[in-house]
Amino acid sequence: xxxxxxxxxxxxxxxxxxxxxxxxxxxxxxxxxxxxxxxxxxxxxxxxxxxxxxxxxxxxxxxxxxxxxxxxxxxxxxxxxxxxxxxxxxxxxxxxxxxxxxxxxxxxxxxxxxxxxxxxxxxxxxxxxxxxxxxxxxxxxxxxxxxxxxxxxxxxxxxxxxxxxxxxxxxxxxxxxxxxxxxxxxxxxxxxxxxxxxxxxxxxxxxxxxxxxxxxxxxxxxxxxxxxxxxxxxxxxxxxxxxxxxxxxxxxxxxxxxxxxxxxxxxxxxxxxxxxxxxxxxxxxxxxxxxxxxxxxx
Amino acid sequence: xxxxxxxxxxxxxxxxxxxxxxxxxxxxxxxxxxxxxxxxxxxxxxxxxxxxxxxxxxxxxxxxxxxxxxxxxxxxxxxxxxxxxxxxxxxxxxxxxxxxxxxxxxxxxxxxxxxxxxxxxxxxxxxxxxxxxxxxxxxxxxxxxxxxxxxxxxxxxxxxxxxxxxxxxxxxxxxxxxxxxxxxxxxxxxxxxxxxxxxxxxxxxxxxxxxxxxxxxxxxxxxxxxxxxxxxxxxxxxxxxxxxxx
Numbered sequence: 001x002x003x004x005x006x007x008x009x010x011x012x013x014x015x016x017x018x019x020x021x022x023x024x025x026x027x028x029x030x031x032x033x034x035x036x037x038x039x040x041x042x043x044x045x046x047x048x049x050x051x052x053x054x055x056x057x058x059x060x061x062x063x064x065x066x067x068x069x070x071x072x073x074x075x076x077x078x079x080x081x082x083x084x085x086x087x088x089x090x091x092x093x094x095x096x097x098x099x100x101x102x103x104x105x106x107x108x109x110x111x112x113x114x115x116x117x118x119x120x121x122x123x124x125x126x127x128x129x130x131x132x133x134x135x136x137x138x139x140x141x142x143x144x145x146x147x148x149x150x151x152x153x154x155x156x157x158x159x160x161x162x163x164x165x166x167x168x169x170x171x172x173x174x175x176x177x178x179x180x181x182x183x184x185x186x187x188x189x190x191x192x193x194x195x196x197x198x199x200x201x202x203x204x205x206x207x208x209x210x211x212x213x214x215x216x217x218x219x220x221x222x223x224x225x226x227x228x229x230x231x232x233x234x235x236x237x238x239x240x241x242x243x244x245x246x247x248x249x250x251x252x253x254x255x256x257x258x259x260x261x262x263x264x265x266x267x268x269x270x271x272x273x274x275x276x277x278x279x280x281x282x283x284x285x286x287x288x289x290x291x292x293x294x295x296x297x298x
Numbered sequence: 299x300x301x302x303x304x305x306x307x308x309x310x311x312x313x314x315x316x317x318x319x320x321x322x323x324x325x326x327x328x329x330x331x332x333x334x335x336x337x338x339x340x341x342x343x344x345x346x347x348x349x350x351x352x353x354x355x356x357x358x359x360x361x362x363x364x365x366x367x368x369x370x371x372x373x374x375x376x377x378x379x380x381x382x383x384x385x386x387x388x389x390x391x392x393x394x395x396x397x398x399x400x401x402x403x404x405x406x407x408x409x410x411x412x413x414x415x416x417x418x419x420x421x422x423x424x425x426x427x428x429x430x431x432x433x434x435x436x437x438x439x440x441x442x443x444x445x446x447x448x449x450x451x452x453x454x455x456x457x458x459x460x461x462x463x464x465x466x467x468x469x470x471x472x473x474x475x476x477x478x479x480x481x482x483x484x485x486x487x488x489x490x491x492x493x494x495x496x497x498x499x500x501x502x503x504x505x506x507x508x509x510x511x512x513x514x515x516x517x518x519x520x521x522x523x524x525x526x527x528x529x530x531x532x533x534x535x536x537x538x539x540x541x542x543x544x
Contacts, residue, residue, distance in 0.1 A: 023515035027532065030299060030513075043517075051527055058510045058518035060343050065510060072517045072527060214342055266343055266510040269383055270301045 001290045002279055004038065004258045006235055007158035007183040009119045011038035011093050014248065014258030014291060015276045018239050019044050019097035019122060019162070020069065021262040022272075024083040025090055028265070032273040038258060039093030042079065044124050046098075047105040049075035055206030059195045064216030064241075065263060066193050068205040071099055076109040080116055088117045095160070099124035103147060107154045114156040121157045123148065123182075126164030126189035138164040138189075141176035152181035160237065163187040163228075165217075170224045171231040178232040186237040186260060187228060188221045214263040215241040222254055229255025229296055243267070245278035249286075255296035299513070301383045307356055309374055313436035315363045316408065317372045318350065321380060323357045330392065330415035331504055331536050334359070334384030335512035338370040344383065345371075346509045346531065348481075350411040351418075360437070362408040386512050387535045390479065390502060396421045398477040402470055404490055406482020407431060410438060412504055416479065425475075426451040429466025429486070432459055465489075472497035478539070480504070491539045501539025505530050 002013040012035075017025075019041040025034055034040065052072025059066045074082070076098070087094045096118045100106040110121060125138035125147065137147045148161055159181070165188040167173040174185055190211025195204040204210075221240020229236050238256035242248060243264040251259045264271040288294055304321035311317055328349060335344035336359070345367040351358040363369050374380065390412070395401060401424040403413050410428050417426065428438050428451065435455050452469045453461030462469055466486070472478055472494050480490045481504040494501035507519035507530040514532025521530050522543040528534065 021511075021516060023517075027511070027514040031301060052517065052520070054522075056508060057520070058343075058508050058516070060341065063342055065343060067510070067516070067518060069517050072520070263342070263510075266512075266516060267337070268301060268381070269511070269513055 001283065004291065006093075006237070006257055007120060007160065009093050009158060011258060012036075013038040013276050013279065014252065014256075015272065015279065016041060016093070016095065016237065016258060016260045017265065017272055018260035018262035019124070020067075021265045024079070025087055028269060028272065029090070031269045034272075035091030036276050037092045037272050038276070039095050039119070040087065040090070041095040041097050041122055041260065042083070042087070043073055044071050044097045044099045045073050045076050045079050045109065046071060046100050047076055047109045049073065049078065053205075053207055056204055059204045059210065061193070061195065061212065061214075062216060064212050064214035065266075066195055066205070066210035066212050067190070068207050068210040070207070076112050080112060084116055084118065093119045095120040095122050097122040097124050097162070103150055106151055110151065110155050114154075118157060120160055120184075121155055122160045122162050122186060123151060124162050124189075126162050126166075138173070139167055141167070141169065141172045144173055145176040145180045148177050148180035148182055158183040160184040160186050162189055164189045165220060165224060165240075166192050171227050174228040174232050178234050182234060184235040184237060184257070185228060185232065186239060188217070188224055188240045191217055191220065213241065215243055217241045218247065222250060225251055225256050226254040226298065243271070245275050245282040248275060248279055249282065249288075249294065252291055253294050253297050255298070257295070299384055299386055301381070303379050303381050306374055306376055306378045306380060308376060309372070311372070312360070313433055316360070316434055316437045317363065318358060318360045319371060319374070320356050320358045321382070322355060325352050325355065325357060328352050328357065328385045329389030330419060331390035331412045332385040332387050333535060334382045334386065335509070336371065337381040338367040340370055341367045343367075343510055344381070344512065346386075346512055348412045348504065348535070349385065350414045352415050358414075360408065360411040360414070383512060387531055388533070390416050390504075390536055392416070392419045395477065395479065395502070398422050400424070400475045401477045401479060402427060402472070402475040404466060404470065404478060404480040404482075405429065406466060406486030407434060408437070409480070409482035409486065409504070412481055413479070425470070427454070427466050427469045428452070429454045429482070430460070431455070432457045435460040467493060472499040475499060477502070480539070488544045491542055491544065494539050502536055503539045503542070504535045505537055505542075506535070507531075
C-alpha cells in the first residue's frame with residue numbers, strides 16, 4: 001500500500017532520509033534496521049574532499065535550525081571505496097547527492113558514480129552554504145537549464161535535481177530542469193537565513209548566511225511542492241520540515257511522489273523508523289488504501 | 299546507545315543557574331565522560347549534557363542554565379518524563395588514565411560535571427583544580443561532596459569569594475603531573491591545552507560544541523585537529539589535547 005516507483009527504482013515506502021542529515025547511514029544503523037526505509041540520500045559529495053566551513057555550524061531558531069556545515073565530505077572516490085559498499089548492503093535505495101564548483105567537477109563525479117550500484121543521482125544545485133557552485137546554479141532558470149542539460153548527457157543513472165527555495169521562480173525553475181532532462185525533482189533545500197550574536201555584535205556564522213530547515217519551513221515547502229507538482233509531469237520528492245506520518249500525507253496530497261526526512265532525524269534518531277511504521281496505520285485510520293489514491297488530490 | 303524515555307527522580311538547584319537532575323536509566327554500558335542528548339519539550343533540538351554520576355539504574359546530570367533548553371530542564375519536576383539518547387561519545391578511558399602516576403583534574407565552571415564520576419574511578423594519585431565564576435563555586439561543595447573531596451583540591455574564583463582569586467590555570471604547573479584531564483569553556487580549554495603543550499605533558503580534554511544530531515551524522519560539532527575535522531559528538535568529546543588545533 002505504500003510502495004513507490006521513483007524513476008524506475010522500486011522503493012518500499014515513500015520515506016527517504018534527506019541529504020546531510022543521515023551521513024552515510026552508519027550512525028543511525030545503530031538505532032534501527034535501515035531496510036525499513038524507502039531510501040537514503042547521502043551527505044552531499046564533491047569530487048575532492050572538503051573540510052567544510054569554520055566557526056559555528058548550527059543555531060536553533062523557533063521550530064527550526066540554521067546550519068552552515070558547508071559540504072564537509074570525504075570526496076566521491078573515498079565515498080565509493082569506504083561508504084558505498086556499506087550502503088548498498090542496507091537493503092534500501094541509495095541516492096547519491098552530488099555537489100561541486102565547476103560543471104567539470106560534477107561531470108567527473110558522475111562518471112565515477114555511473115560505474116557503481118548507486119540507484120539515483122541527486123544533483124545539488126541548491127546548497128546555500130558554499131560560495132561557488134552549489135546554489136549558484138539554482139537561482140536562475142536559464143542557468144539551471146543549461147547546467148542540467150550538460151549533466152544529463154553524462155549521467156547514466158536516474159537524475160533527480162534538488163531545487164532551492166531561493167530560486168527566482170520555483171515553478172519556472174522546475175519546468176526548466178524537467179525540460180533539460182531531469183527524471184525527478186526534490187524540493188526544498190534549506191532557506192537562506194541568518195542570525196546575529198547580539199553580545200558579540202556580529203553574525204552567528206562566519207559565512208553570515210546559513211540554511212534554515214525544520215518544521216518552521218514546512219508550510220513554505222508544502223506550497224512550493226504543490227505549485228511545482230502542478231507545473232511538471234516528472235515525479236517530485238517533497239521535503240522541508242516533515243516530522244511525522246501526517247506531514248508525509250500532506251506532501252503526497254500536494255502531489256509529491258515521495259518525501260524526504262531531514263531535521264527530524266536530529267530531534268529523534270528513530271524518526272525514520274517511527275514515520276515508516278506510523279504511515280500505514282495512519283492511512284488505515286483515514287481509509288486510504290494506497291498512496292496513488294490521494295497523490296495530488298488537492 | 300539508544301533513544302528512550304526516562305523519569306526524573308530529582309532535579310535540584312545547587313546554586314544560581316546550576317542544577318542537578320537525576321533520571322532513571324540503564325547504566326551498565328555508560329562510561330564517565332560520555333553524554334546524553336536530552337530533549338526539552340518546547341525546543342526543537344535535544345541538548346548535549348555530560349554524565350556527572352553513574353548509579354545503579356540512575357544517571358545524574360549537572361547542568362548550567364545557559365538558554366531556553368536548559369531553562370526548561372531546570373523547571374521540570376520529579377516524576378516528569380524526558381526523552382533522551384545515549385550514552386554518546388567516547389568518554390574517558392579509565393584503564394589508560396589509571397596507568398599514570400600523578401593526574402591533575404582541571405575544570406572550568408560547569409566543566410566539573412564529568413569529573414565527579416571520573417574521580418570516583420581514579421585509582422592513581424590525583425589532585426583537582428576547579429575554577430568558578432563567583433558563587434557558582436557552590437557547585438563544587440555539592441557535586442564534589444565525595445568524589446572530588448581530596449584534601450588537595452584547590453578552588454579558584456574570579457572574585458575571590460572562595461579559594462584563589464583569579465584563574466584556575468594559575469593554580470597548577472602541568473610539569474608536576476604525568477597526565478592532565480580537563481573540561482571547561484572554549485577559552486579555558488585553549489589556555490589549558492597551550493600550557494600542556496608547552497610543558498610537554500599529555501592532556502585529555504572534553505570539548506563542548508553546539509550539536510544537532512549528537513550521533514555523528516550532521517557534522518555540526520566538528521573540532522579542528524591534526525587529523526582534520528573530527529566530530530565532537532562521535533569522535534570525542536574527549537580529545538588528546540596535543541591534537542586539537544585552535
